[in-house]
Amino acid sequence: xxxxxxxxxxxxxxxxxxxxxxxxxxxxxxxxxxxxxxxxxxxxxxxxxxxxxxxxxxxxxxxxxxxxxxxxxxxxxxxxxxxxxxxxxxxxxxxxxxxxxxxxxxxxxxxxxxxxxxxxxxxxxxxxxxxxxxxxxxxxxxxxxxxxxxxxxxxxxxxxxxxxxxxxxxxxxxxxxxxxxxxxxxxxxxxxxxxxxxxxxxxxxxxxxxxxxxxxxxxxxxxxxxxxxxxxxxxxxxxxxxxxxxxxxxxxxxxxxxxxxxxxxxxxxxxxxxxxxxxxxxxxxxxxxxxxxxxxxxxxxxxxxxxxxxxxxxxxxxxxxxxxxxxxxxxxxxxxxxxxxxxxxxxxxxxxxxxxxxxxxxxxxxxxxxxxxxxxxxxxxxxxxxxxxxxxxxxxxxxxxxxxxxxxxxxxxxxxxxxxxxxxxxxxxxxxxxxxxxxxxxxxxxxxxxxxxxxxxxxxxxxxxxxxxxxxxxxxxxxxxxxxxxxxxxxxxxxxxxxxxxxxxxxxxxxxxxxxxxxxxxxxxxxxxxxxxxxxxxxxxxxxxxxxxxxxxxxxxxxxxxxxxxxxxxxxxxxxxxxxxxxxxxxxx
Amino acid sequence: xxxxxxxxxxxxxxxxxxxxxxxxxxxxxxxxxxxxxxxxxxxxxxxxxxxxxxxxxxxxxxxxxxxxxxxxxxxxxxxxxxxxxxxxxxxxxxxxxxxxxxxxxxxxxxxxxxxxxxxxxxxxxxxxxxxxxxxxxxxxxxxxxxxxxxxxxxxxxxxxxxxxxxxxxxxxxxxxxxxxxxxxxxxxxxxxxxxxxxxxxxxxxxxxxxxxxxxxxxxxxxxxxxxxxxxxxxxxxxxxxxxxxxxxxxxxxxx
Ligand SMILES: Nc1ncnc2c1ncn2[C@@H]1O[C@H](COP(=O)(O)OP(=O)(O)O)[C@@H](O)[C@H]1O
Ligand SMILES: [Mg+2]
Numbered sequence: 001x002x003x004x005x006x007x008x009x010x011x012x013x014x015x016x017x018x019x020x021x022x023x024x025x026x027x028x029x030x031x032x033x034x035x036x037x038x039x040x041x042x043x044x045x046x047x048x049x050x051x052x053x054x055x056x057x058x059x060x061x062x063x064x065x066x067x068x069x070x071x072x073x074x075x076x077x078x079x080x081x082x083x084x085x086x087x088x089x090x091x092x093x094x095x096x097x098x099x100x101x102x103x104x105x106x107x108x109x110x111x112x113x114x115x116x117x118x119x120x121x122x123x124x125x126x127x128x129x130x131x132x133x134x135x136x137x138x139x140x141x142x143x144x145x146x147x148x149x150x151x152x153x154x155x156x157x158x159x160x161x162x163x164x165x166x167x168x169x170x171x172x173x174x175x176x177x178x179x180x181x182x183x184x185x186x187x188x189x190x191x192x193x194x195x196x197x198x199x200x201x202x203x204x205x206x207x208x209x210x211x212x213x214x215x216x217x218x219x220x221x222x223x224x225x226x227x228x229x230x231x232x233x234x235x236x237x238x239x240x241x242x243x244x245x246x247x248x249x250x251x252x253x254x255x256x257x258x259x260x261x262x263x264x265x266x267x268x269x270x271x272x273x274x275x276x277x278x279x280x281x282x283x284x285x286x287x288x289x290x291x292x293x294x295x296x297x298x299x300x301x302x303x304x305x306x307x308x309x310x311x312x313x314x315x316x317x318x319x320x321x322x323x324x325x326x327x328x329x330x331x332x333x334x335x336x337x338x339x340x341x342x343x344x345x346x347x348x349x350x351x352x353x354x355x356x357x358x359x360x361x362x363x364x365x366x367x368x369x370x371x372x373x374x375x376x377x378x379x380x381x382x383x384x385x386x387x388x389x390x391x392x393x394x395x396x397x398x399x400x401x402x403x404x405x406x407x408x409x410x411x412x413x414x415x416x417x418x419x420x421x422x423x424x425x426x427x428x429x430x431x432x433x434x435x436x437x438x439x440x441x442x443x444x445x446x447x448x449x450x451x452x453x454x455x456x457x458x459x460x461x462x463x464x465x466x467x468x469x470x471x472x473x474x475x476x477x478x479x480x481x482x483x484x485x486x487x488x489x490x491x492x493x494x495x496x497x498x499x500x501x502x503x504x505x506x507x508x509x510x511x512x513x514x515x516x517x518x519x520x521x522x523x524x525x526x527x528x529x530x531x532x533x534x535x536x537x538x539x540x541x542x543x544x545x546x547x548x549x550x551x552x553x554x555x556x557x558x559x560x561x562x563x564x565x566x567x568x569x570x571x572x573x574x575x576x577x578x579x580x581x582x583x584x585x586x587x588x589x
Numbered sequence: 590x591x592x593x594x595x596x597x598x599x600x601x602x603x604x605x606x607x608x609x610x611x612x613x614x615x616x617x618x619x620x621x622x623x624x625x626x627x628x629x630x631x632x633x634x635x636x637x638x639x640x641x642x643x644x645x646x647x648x649x650x651x652x653x654x655x656x657x658x659x660x661x662x663x664x665x666x667x668x669x670x671x672x673x674x675x676x677x678x679x680x681x682x683x684x685x686x687x688x689x690x691x692x693x694x695x696x697x698x699x700x701x702x703x704x705x706x707x708x709x710x711x712x713x714x715x716x717x718x719x720x721x722x723x724x725x726x727x728x729x730x731x732x733x734x735x736x737x738x739x740x741x742x743x744x745x746x747x748x749x750x751x752x753x754x755x756x757x758x759x760x761x762x763x764x765x766x767x768x769x770x771x772x773x774x775x776x777x778x779x780x781x782x783x784x785x786x787x788x789x790x791x792x793x794x795x796x797x798x799x800x801x802x803x804x805x806x807x808x809x810x811x812x813x814x815x816x817x818x819x820x821x822x823x824x825x826x827x828x829x830x831x832x833x834x835x836x837x838x839x840x841x842x843x844x
Binding site (some may be wrong): 198200202203204205206207208209210211214218219222223225316 | 642643644666667669671673674675677678679681682683684685686694695698700701741744745748819840
């Protein structure tokens with residue numbers, strides 16, 4: 001807060017004035033510098049490295065070779081095409097399922113609607129990597145539990161096959177996983193619109209001679225199409241960035257998407273090629289920035305055309321008659337696929353000495369040995385400690401930075417706040433894998449090399465802070481707008497400095513939003529996968545990375561055990577997080 | 590078309606228990622009549638209208654439209670099967686369609702399908718009735734409140750219903766516009782010879798437009814449920830006041 005008064009300018013020479021002004025703004029200057037450094041240096045490094053030959057730490061000179069190689073590689077185009085196809089079809093499936101359930105659960109007399117409302121949130125608690133591993137256990141062509149079951153059923157009809165019938169390690173498998181995966185998010189994005197929609201729009205259709213079905217397709221869906229479209233675009237963007245299923249399911253089948261291509265180029269192939277990966281990263285990032293700008297435009301346009309007003313209408317329930325039970329059955333099938341089946345197979349696997357197809361015989365073999373073995377590993381406590389530290393530090397750092405950034409954006413009378421607003425939106429557009437890649441390059445080269453953070457928990461924290469700061473800032477922006485300016489001004493006129501005002505007046509007033517954001521980041525940090533995996537070394541392994549290591553080493557039972565523990569920890573945390581976030585955004589209207 | 594409402598009862602289940610909105614309500618409306626339900630907010634006017642439209646399912650009683658029972662013991666006719674048109678308080682103009690499309694909608698439904706040339710003719714006819722013909726191609730969000738109300742009226746009339754239901758159609762408009770539209774609606778309905786049921790809480794509006802007025806009153810006893818019937822005392826008091834203010838009222842009160 002710069003308050004230079006007239007008397008000040010009369011008494012002091014010019015340099016003194018400048019200094020006073022800078023001193024008054026020191027907090028802002030530092031915060032802006034940190035944010036800039038955190039976002040601009042890694043991205044800059046990524047760009048520079050795409051023009052360098054050799055290892056980032058030992059560059060061998062400038063070149064355009066990386067670009068010519070990348071753009072001459074059929075694999076690059078294949079990965080790009082696969083990413084787009086996957087995201088398009090996956091999103092289509094997601095949106096159909098999510099919109100149908102949003103309508104059924106919010107607006108019809110389907111039985112058990114309240115229970116369904118709670119159950120549809122559970123997939124949030126299952127990290128993408130476990131979802132993919134669960135389905136790998138269910139549908140791997142030879143030993144997948146569900147495949148064995150299907151083969152038995154076929155055998156009853158005299159059809160004998162030794163493999164399949166379904167192979168999850170395929171593009172179809174990836175689409176299936178992606179389609180199921182996004183349902184909860186899209187559901188949550190559209191269900192509010194279903195609830196808030198003016199019910200007389202539908203009633204007007206009914207008295208205008210339209211039946212239930214015609215009303216749904218001609219009025220309800222089109223009237224909600226702005227909200228549905230926004231959710232679909234959001235889901236498309238998330239699918240474009242997905243990494244877990246393509247890693248667990250796609251790579252074994254030689255199916256690449258952009259994110260796994262980068263992982264492969266920097267972590268698996270020999271020799272590793274950072275220059276090439278940087279080109280992939282830059283292209284991927286530019287693509288995502290355009291997608292996100294397109295998304296923001298669309299959302300802003302759709303807000304102008306509001307069909308959904310904020311008035312508290314009494315939701316009117318549509319009777320779907322004899323379709324009530326088929327609708328419920330459909331939901332049960334969804335829940336089985338999205339939660340129950342993958343979780344059960346992980347639980348089953350974790351209780352047996354080695355993977356076995358579920359059967360009555362195998363029940364005799366059930367033991368807790370895997371869990372004993374997990375806790376007998378020396379590393380496991382270190383890993384748990386690392387994970388907890390990551391959660392707490394990343395959540396605190398993200399939210400404090402987000403709070404300060406938001407305060408500057410909303411309140412501070414300084415130039416460059418518009419720039420900061422734009423800057424805070426950038427990380428949202430960068431896929432986690434690219435953030436990690438950029439950080440690797442930035443911390444292998446000066447100036448950040450001297451921090452010595454490469455390969456430590458520090459770099460992990462920075463990665464997650466970058467990944468989540470856009471969300472945190474958006475949350476805090478709207479919260480700060482709710483705090484009346486005069487509450488802060490009263491503190492200034494009482495003689496408090498900017499920093500004191502911020503931490504003793506503004507922050508306590510915002511505490512609910514701050515806490516909600518903190519929990520959100522902590523939960524996401526607990527299940528984060530792509531960034532910790534990309535940045536992992538011996539010293540900074542976290543839970544999800546250890547789990548993946550077990551899986552890669554062929555010890556599926558141990559991986560499943562860790563997975564079950566992780567899910568059990570995540571279920572209450574995710575529900576808690578959801579409640580906090582709803583409360584906060586509810587308060588903000 | 591004649592409208593008979595017999596012993597209509599409707600209870601809502603809410604989180605705080607049951608709310609009885611209507612209890613044994615009965616009245617008759619003669620064909621072609623402009624009939625107004627007048628009463629304070631929350632007395633059950635909208636619920637009555639919504640039961641007639643089929644948007645609400647009553648718990649008891651029956652409703653007969655033109656000799657045909659549309660709801661009663663063991664009988665249920667969906668809203669889209671009833672010979673009605675309705676104008677909502679919020680206008681309920683579909684924002685994703687043009688004015689023309691909005692009005693055309695009832696004629697595109699299977700129950701009231703009309704072929705394309707005829708449809709065009711009837712939509713434009715309905716729009717001219719409410720003086721909105723030149724706005725036919727305008728997207729619905731670009732209309733003022735009064736214009737939206739006119740479109741809503743055209744949409745309610747285009748399928749040539751026998752009964753027109755209007756739920757406080759003017760309450761969201763400013764005073765001048767309200768007066769203007771009041772006259773227009775009244776003229777239009779008498780010209781078309783349609784039976785109109787009009788809901789309002791505004792006495793002046795009721796007096797200016799109606800052939801007959803029914804005064805509804807909600808008397809809640811301390812338990813929050815309805816007293817036996819609509820309170821006679823309060824009803825009569827209001828009627829007396831109405832007689833004093835409205836000179837040529839062919840008033841009719843039930844209590
Ligand atoms: N869907 C509903 N759920 C619960 N209570 C309702 C519902 N609709 C109406 N009510 C209650 O029924 C009573 C009558 O409402 P309404 O018919 O809308 O009154 P009016 O139109 O005369 O203002 C009110 O007490 C209202 O709160
Ligand atoms: Mg009403």
